[in-house]
Amino acid sequence: MAGRIVAVLAFCLLAIVFTRGQQGIEFDSGTRGILEEFYIALDGPGWNQRTHWLNHTVGYCNWYGVTCSPNTTTVVEINLDNNGLNGQMKFSIGNLKELTRLSLAENDILGRLPPTISRMTGLKYLNFSNNLLDSVIPPEYGVLDQLEVLDLGQNFIQGEIPQTIGEYGGLIYLDLAENRLTGSIPGNIGNLSVVQFINISYNSLTGWIPTELGERLHRLEVLDLSHNKLNGMIPEHLQEVPHLKRLDLSHNEIKVIQEFDKFDELPYCNFEHNEFSCPLPEKAEEHCKAVCHRHSTPVPGAAVGAVFAVVVALAAAIAFVASFEKQRIREESGVTQEDEDDF
Numbered sequence: 001m002a003g004r005i006v007a008v009l010a011f012c013l014l015a016i017v018f019t020r021g022q023q024g025i026e027f028d029s030g031t032r033g034i035l036e037e038f039y040i041a042l043d044g045p046g047w048n049q050r051t052h053w054l055n056h057t058v059g060y061c062n063w064y065g066v067t068c069s070p071n072t073t074t075v076v077e078i079n080l081d082n083n084g085l086n087g088q089m090k091f092s093i094g095n096l097k098e099l100t101r102l103s104l105a106e107n108d109i110l111g112r113l114p115p116t117i118s119r120m121t122g123l124k125y126l127n128f129s130n131n132l133l134d135s136v137i138p139p140e141y142g143v144l145d146q147l148e149v150l151d152l153g154q155n156f157i158q159g160e161i162p163q164t165i166g167e168y169g170g171l172i173y174l175d176l177a178e179n180r181l182t183g184s185i186p187g188n189i190g191n192l193s194v195v196q197f198i199n200i201s202y203n204s205l206t207g208w209i210p211t212e213l214g215e216r217l218h219r220l221e222v223l224d225l226s227h228n229k230l231n232g233m234i235p236e237h238l239q240e241v242p243h244l245k246r247l248d249l250s251h252n253e254i255k256v257i258q259e260f261d262k263f264d265e266l267p268y269c270n271f272e273h274n275e276f277s278c279p280l281p282e283k284a285e286e287h288c289k290a291v292c293h294r295h296s297t298p299v300p301g302a303a304v305g306a307v308f309a310v311v312v313a314l315a316a317a318i319a320f321v322a323s324f325e326k327q328r329i330r331e332e333s334g335v336t337q338e339d340e341d342d343f
């Protein structure tokens with residue numbers, strides 16, 4: 001009995017020594033399984049580059065786009081931008097807990113953002129821009145307090161910006177542009193104390209611009225909230241953000257510019273296409289292209305009249321073109337034969 005156990009143990013030891021000897025370092029079968037699942041779920045055979053993927057004799061640290069930390073088998077980066085990935089992410093990706101960078105931009109990844117990414121507590125860089133994701137932003141991501149870059153731009157992400165956004169304490173770059181976000185911007189966005197770049201343009205955000213944006217984001221350099229349905233007023237504190245270079249609030253439904261003392265010092269400022277009521281500070285028109293509307297609500301009678309006038313004008317134009325065309329055909333029919341002879 002004991003002899004048999006010793007034999008089995010010896011065999012195991014030999015097997016371990018053999019695999020180690022062959023590959024230099026031992027690869028973790030759990031990690032390999034997760035990567036294999038990832039590859040299959042996202043149409044690996046169709047990728048542009050897939051050097052060594054699924055090849056067991058070459059460790060996964062050498063698979064295209066996978067990076068391990070030096071001299072270990074711990075995966076710390078996956079970079080597969082613009083590589084033909086398509087399909088839905090497996091939630092098991094979240095078990096690559098040591099990942100610091102996950103970049104899968106410009107692919108055709110569908111469906112849900114895996115909430116399990118919240119397990120990658122050392123994650124610094126997450127880029128899913130330009131895919132086909134259509135879920136909400138998982139509120140679980142709030143625990144990613146090492147995150148510096150969150151780029152989810154150009155997807156079909158819906159729902160509200162989660163309150164937990166305020167917990168991304170280290171965030172420097174936030175891009176949620178060109179999605180289908182609704183609801184208002186949570187005030188605790190003001191907790192992003194080191195953020196330098198915010199772009200949430202081209203969504204359907206409503207409500208007021210939170211005053212916290214101007215009061216607390218002292219490192220902010222770029223704020224683009226254009227092409228939404230934001231209303232209310234432009235918070236005066238935005239003028240006090242010391243490094244602000246670019247402020248785009250155009251194409252919204254904002255009614256009031258509270259104060260305009262320093263906005264004209266911004267290198268770029270755009271307030272055009274809003275619903276400001278008159279009068280406006282003169283500099284707002286000059287420097288930020290703000291335009292005010294004397295009648296904020298159109299008079300129904302006038303609108304009906306305008307539509308009627310357009311219809312009449314169109315009908316007249318059509319009749320004129322038709323008679324002109326008939327005339328032209330009549331004139332041309334006389335000379336058609338000559339024209340053809342010329343060729």
Ligand SMILES: *[C@@H]1O[C@H](CO)[C@@H](O)[C@H](O)[C@H]1NC(C)=O
Binds near residue numbers: 070071
């Ligand atoms: C990794 O291993 C190489 C040689 O085996 C060694 O020179 C290097 O210092 C190691 N790097 C780290 C980070 O341990």
Ligand SMILES: *[C@@H]1O[C@H](CO)[C@@H](O)[C@H](O)[C@H]1NC(C)=O
Binds near residue numbers: 105106151
């Ligand atoms: C995300 O990836 C795209 C495609 O590679 C790149 O153009 C973009 O700059 C990246 N975003 C950030 C914030 O690095």
Ligand SMILES: *[C@@H]1O[C@H](CO)[C@@H](O)[C@H](O)[C@H]1NC(C)=O
Binds near residue numbers: 199246
């Ligand atoms: C914000 O994103 C939109 C849409 O992707 C883009 O057109 C715009 O240039 C971006 N704004 C800034 C300031 O980068």
Ligand SMILES: *[C@@H]1O[C@H](CO)[C@@H](O)[C@H](O)[C@H]1NC(C)=O
Binds near residue numbers: 166167188190191
């Ligand atoms: C974020 O800000 C809100 C107020 O805007 C505050 O109540 C909350 O405690 C802050 N959260 C964190 C994590 O700092």
